[in-house]
Amino acid sequence: MQGWRRLLWPRLAQGLVSAPLTDPPPVPPEEVVQALVARLEAAAQTRLGRSLAIRQVDAGSCNGCELEINAMQNVVHDLERFGLRFVASPRHADVLLVTGPLTRNMREALLRTAECMPEPKWVVAAGDCAVDGGSFKDSYAVEGGIDAALPVDLLIPGCPPTPTQLLEGMLALIEAQRAGG
Amino acid sequence: MSDTLLRLIRHGQEQGCRPHQRYLLDRAQWATLVAALADMPEVALLGLWGDPGQVHAALLIEDGLLIASCGVPDGRFAAFSPVRPGAVLFERMIRDLWGFVAEGGTDQRPWLDHGRWPVTGPLAANPAPNGMAPPQPVFLPVEGEGVHQIPVGPVHAGIIEPGHFRFHVQGETVVRLEARLGYLHKGQIGLMLGKPAPVAARFAARLSGDSTVAHGWAFAQGVEAALGITPSPRALALRALMAELERLHNHLNDWGFLCNDASFAWLHARAGALREAVLRAANTAFGHRLMMDRVVPGGVSDDLRPGGDAAIRAALAMVAAELPALEAVYDSHASLQDRMVGTGVITPALAMLFAAGGVVGRASGRGFDARRRPGYAPYAPAEAAVLTAGDVDARARIRLAEMHRSVALAKGLLESLPPGELLVPLPQRGGEGLGLVEGFRGECLHWVALDDEGLVRAVFPRDPSWLHWPLLEAAIEGNIVADFPLINKSVNASYSGVDL
Incomplete structure (x- = not known):
């Protein structure tokens, strides 16, 4: 009990006067949202609602993108406050977030993961490698961008993209659903 | 002998x-x-x-x-x-x-x-x-009553790199684990061949993104040795500053995730906040959160940016101020100790046989640290923290000790940044060199041979994880399946680094 008193009350008091740890929400670029709305309408997709479950697949990255995707979950970026969350099973996912220059050795695993996902779904290619193969596109072991295997809805370039850029992309998906629905 | x-x-x-x-x-x-x-x-x-x-x-x-x-x-x-x-x-x-x-x-x-x-x-x-259909992978056999297999991956539940794990278990106990990697093979070496050293350096920086500074430095060190040039003291000090920030943010990440895997989300959250502060300071100081491509053969690409010094000092002060409190929580919760102590033991004999470097080696009695031996500028030789228990707890504690040391080293480097040019031009000639730089996982070894036009003739970038993956397989033996994430995180071998 003594320990609780010592720790809890000063912290609560501090919380009342100090600013939150979290960053203000990033604003997705309007033209990206509009392009996604156009894609939604063209595909006549059903609305997914204002919450998205994300399944991430590393299809060849150097793990730099994974570091920044993980950082989206820290207390500063806190992606869950936007209704975004990562899920373990592709069967629960609305978004397939893919990184890496699609290695030949990962193609089948990526396709199988995508096949497990229910429709409608978004496919997002994150990082310069996922966009077009990046530095690795001329290799015997690499297919190029993620669009070599799957139709991609949104590209988030960067080497690696920052957590803020990644969040902008994810929020653009949510905005597009709101605007398009 | x-x-x-x-x-x-x-x-x-x-x-x-x-x-x-x-x-x-x-x-x-x-x-x-x-x-x-x-x-x-x-x-x-x-x-x-x-x-x-x-x-x-x-x-x-x-x-x-x-x-x-x-x-x-x-x-x-x-x-x-x-x-x-x-x-x-x-x-x-x-x-x-x-x-x-x-x-x-x-x-x-x-x-x-x-x-x-x-x-x-x-x-x-x-x-x-190659015109053959891909063959089915073959795993090492296990015999005995009631043994069954658990295949995991290459796509895992969390946001981590892909690899396949084949567990043979008897009840809850792991009899054998075999890792099958290679899913991330990008043809790194082939892409580096025939390229000028500064271009090849971009691939070294992307061998394992979390060690981009260490690998970039080891490759640059190899090239500089091959050409017989020495970067300026300022360039070397800036490299070391970046390398210590890299060690700090990775150790914070690993230590936080370790606590998270033992259901201590609060420690993970705080470690994540500290890590974010370090990455933002790196971004202010060097223009990139992970400091990618800042180490180049001949020196560094950029000087410390305006405001960088203050940003790094503030982040280091924040880490130094909070770390003791986080350690106190780690030390005072029996349920956390219960998961960590005695779990995933790598014996000192095995660590020596496999030449385990970095945290994995130093938690199992092998004190090798490339900063001390063979040693390289600007580091002064100093003994690294060494434990012998070889369990998850020992690896967590080595990380804590190294965080303190990195904070002190980075502070010291900032206080005495020498003057000097940032980049020494590379002479156009051939040569062969070996670079060895201590990254957060262990020593990054880069061997590079340049032809007379200064193009890469042969190269091998060796991530420390090559020596750690087999030890992970040894560490899990006899443990329960549920402890695998904890043990895996405590070793934290790179997939991309060994998949080349």
Whole structure:
């Protein structure tokens, strides 16, 4: 009990006067949202609602993108406050977030993961490698961008993209659903 | 003992590798070397790789690092794996990339080559077209009553790199774990060949993104040794500053995730907040959160930016202020200790046999730290923290100790940043060099040979994880399946780093 008193009350008091740890929400670029709305309408997709479950697949990255995707979950970026969350099973996912220059050795695993996902779904290619193969596109072991295997809805370039850029992309998906629905 | 081995290797022809010599042995000398290693557990095999005509072995003998090479005119060489089990993955990789067979090797299964590339032996002098369907992978057998298999991956539940784990379990107890990697093979070495050193450096920086500074530095060190140039004291100090920030943010990340895997989300959240502060300071100071491509052959690409000094100091102060409180929580919760202590033990004998570096080695009694031995500027030789328990707890505690040290080192570097130019121009000539830089996982070793036009003729970037993956398989044995995430995170080997 003594320990609780010592720790809890000063912290609560501090919380009342100090600013939150979290960053203000990033604003997705309007033209990206509009392009996604156009894609939604063209595909006549059903609305997914204002919450998205994300399944991430590393299809060849150097793990730099994974570091920044993980950082989206820290207390500063806190992606869950936007209704975004990562899920373990592709069967629960609305978004397939893919990184890496699609290695030949990962193609089948990526396709199988995508096949497990229910429709409608978004496919997002994150990082310069996922966009077009990046530095690795001329290799015997690499297919190029993620669009070599799957139709991609949104590209988030960067080497690696920052957590803020990644969040902008994810929020653009949510905005597009709101605007398009 | 080591003297006879050194004499034996030095009978070979010197190949002019700097600062650590490379000796070309004939087949008989190579075979004698392999046989002699059986009685010398203190000699560490740090790496084994090929080029289109030879195989090379990096050996650490007492305080000296050297490379022994042997020609492979008929595509065969005497295997190291019977005397150094850590050589198994290297031998399988050499066969997949160059097509050389390790004679007497203890494991001849493919490793990086899943049968999905358009060629076999992509780095051999004459790669052969591949028209076969990808074969089913073969796993080591397990016998016994009630044994069943759990296949996991390559796509895992969390946001981590892909790899397949095959567990053989009896009830809840893991009898054998085998990792099957190679899913991230991007053809790194092939892409670096024929490129000028500054271009190839971009691939070294992307071998394993979390170690981009350490790998970039090790490659640059190799190139600079090959060309006989030395970066300015300022460039070296800035490199070390970046390397310590990299160590700090990765250790914060690993330690936080370890606590999270034992259901202590609060420690994970706080470690994440501290790490974010370090990354933002790095961004302010160097213009990139992970400091990618800032280390280049000849020096560094950028000076410390305005406001960078203050930003780094503030982040270091924040970490230094909070770390003791987080350690106190770690120390005072029995439920956390219960998960960590005695879990995933890597014995000192195994760590020595596999030449485990970094946190994994230092938590199991092997105190090797490239910053001290062979040592490189601007580091002053200092003993690293070493424990012998070899369990998850020991690896967590080594990380904590190293965080304190990195904070102190980074502060010291900031306080005495020497003047000097940022970049020394690279002369256009040939040469061969070996770089060794202590990253957060362990020593990053880069061997590079440049031709007379300064283009990369041969190269091998060796991530420390090569020596850690087999130890993960050993650490899990006899533990319960539910502790695997914890043990895996405590080792945190890189997938991309070894998949090349």
